[in-house]
Amino acid sequence: MKNGEHKRCLVCDDVAIGINFGVPTCMPCKAFFRRHANKQGTSKFICEDVGNCVITYKYRRVCNGCRLAKCFHVGMKKSLILSNDEREARNKLVAINRLKRGKVPKEETIVWMQPPLLLHVKQNPCQHLSPCDQVVLANIFYAYENTCIAAKNTRFQSFPSIAHTSIHKLLNELSPMFEIFIEYLKLIPEFNNLLIQDKIRIMRNHFGNMININQPLMYSVTPTNLLVTYTNVFNTDITNCLLKRNQIVNQFMFDPIVLRVLLIIVVLSSGNCRSIDDMDMDLVCDDTLSIFSAQNIYVELLWRYILSRSSNERTVVTFFNRLLMYIFHVQNIGMRIDNYMNRFTQEIELMEPMVQSMWPRKRNDENMNVSNTG
Missing domain, CATH: 1.10.565.10 (Retinoid X Receptor)
Structure with missing residues (x-):
C-alpha cells in the first residue's frame, strides 16, 4: 500500500492514523477494536435493529454491534491484538x-x-x-x-x-x-x-x-x-x-x-x-x-x-x-x-x-x- 492510500479509516471514514490490526483505522476505532474484539455476540454487541446500521465518524457510537461487525468485515484481525504482557x-x-x-x-x-x-x-x-x-x-x-x-x-x-x-x-x-x-x-x-x-x-x-x-x-x-x-x-x-x-x-x-x-x-x-x-x-x-x-x-x-x-x-x-x-x-x-x-x-x-x-x-x-x- 502506497503512502496516501490509507488516509481514511475503513470502519468509519474518519482520518486514519495508520495500519492497525491489519487495516487503516482512526484512533477511536483502533481503541474500540482492541477493547471489544472478544465481545462479539455478547448482549451489548448485538444490533437492536436489523444489523445494518450506518457506521460513520458521526454515528459510530450509535451501534456497538454493527461497528464491531464492520471492524471484522473490513479485515481487522483479533490475532494481532497484543496481550498486556x-x-x-x-x-x-x-x-x-x-x-x-x-x-x-x-x-x-x-x-x-x-x-x-x-x-x-x-x-x-x-x-x-x-x-x-x-x-x-x-x-x-x-x-x-x-x-x-x-x-x-x-x-x-x-x-x-x-x-x-x-x-x-x-x-x-x-x-x-x-x-x-x-x-x-x-x-x-x-x-x-x-x-x-x-x-x-x-x-x-x-x-x-x-x-x-x-x-x-x-x-x-x-x-x-x-x-x-x-x-x-x-x-x-x-x-x-x-x-x-x-x-x-x-x-x-x-x-x-x-x-x-x-x-x-x-x-x-x-x-x-x-x-x-x-x-x-x-x-x-x-x-x-x-x-x-x-x-x-x-x-x-x-x-x-x-x-x-x-x-x-x-x-x-x-x-x-x-x-x-x-x-x-x-x-x-x-x-x-x-x-x-x-x-x-x-x-x-x-x-x-x-x-x-x-x-x-x-x-x-x-x-x-x-x-x-x-
Whole structure:
C-alpha cells in the first residue's frame, strides 16, 4: 500500500492514523477494536435493529454491534491484538533499542524534560556517552527489569492487595518488595563492594527516600487500594504530600533510565535523611570516601546521559534542578512520616523484621540481607 492510500479509516471514514490490526483505522476505532474484539455476540454487541446500521465518524457510537461487525468485515484481525504482557515486552524492547541508539522520540523528549522550548533531538545524541557509559546504562536498565519489574509482573501485580487500615500491615506487605529492591542494588558493583555495616547504615538512613522514589516508578498510576490506604493510615497532610509526589514524578516517567539511576545516587549517600533520634543513624560511615566516590560516578553518568538528550548544558542544569526539587520533596515526605511514626511505636513492634529494622528498636541488622552473596 502506497503512502496516501490509507488516509481514511475503513470502519468509519474518519482520518486514519495508520495500519492497525491489519487495516487503516482512526484512533477511536483502533481503541474500540482492541477493547471489544472478544465481545462479539455478547448482549451489548448485538444490533437492536436489523444489523445494518450506518457506521460513520458521526454515528459510530450509535451501534456497538454493527461497528464491531464492520471492524471484522473490513479485515481487522483479533490475532494481532497484543496481550498486556506482550505489549509490555514490546515496549521494553523499544526502550532498549532507543537506549542502544541513543535516541528518544521528539514528542516523548519534550514531555519528559521540561521546559520543552529548550529541547531538541541531536543529530548525534551519543556523543556525550562513551561505549562504557552505554554498557553501564544498559546494565542498570536490565538490573531493574530483572528484579523490580519482574517481581511486579509476577508477585506484586496488585499492590497493596487490600486497602490497609494500619501502617504495620502496609509496610509488612511492602517488606518483600523492599527485599527485591535490595536485590537490584546488589547488582550495582559500587554498592555491593561497600562495607557491610555501611550498606546497612545507608539503607536505614534512606529507607523513606528509596520507597518514595521506587513506588511510583513501579506503579506509575497510583492503585486504588494504595490511595485508600494512604487516607486510612496517614493524616491529610502526609496524604496530600504523597499525591503531590506522584504528580511531580510524572515529568520523569517517559525515560527508562533517569529514576533508576537517581535511586542509586540517593542510596549512595552517607548523610542521614531520617527524622529519628538514633545514635547509630547519626554515626559517620566507616568508609565515606568509597561511598562519595561511588555516588559521584553515577551523578556524572546521569549528567552525561541527560546532556545527550538535551540541546545544551543550560537545559541539563534546569533538569537537574527539577530532580533536586523532587528529591527535596521526597525527603520532606520521609521526615513527615518519621515524625508521624514516632507517635505509634506499637506499630513498629508489629512490623516484619526487615522493615522493623529501619527504625531504632531492637538490633535487627542481621535481617538486612545486603551481604555479598552468590
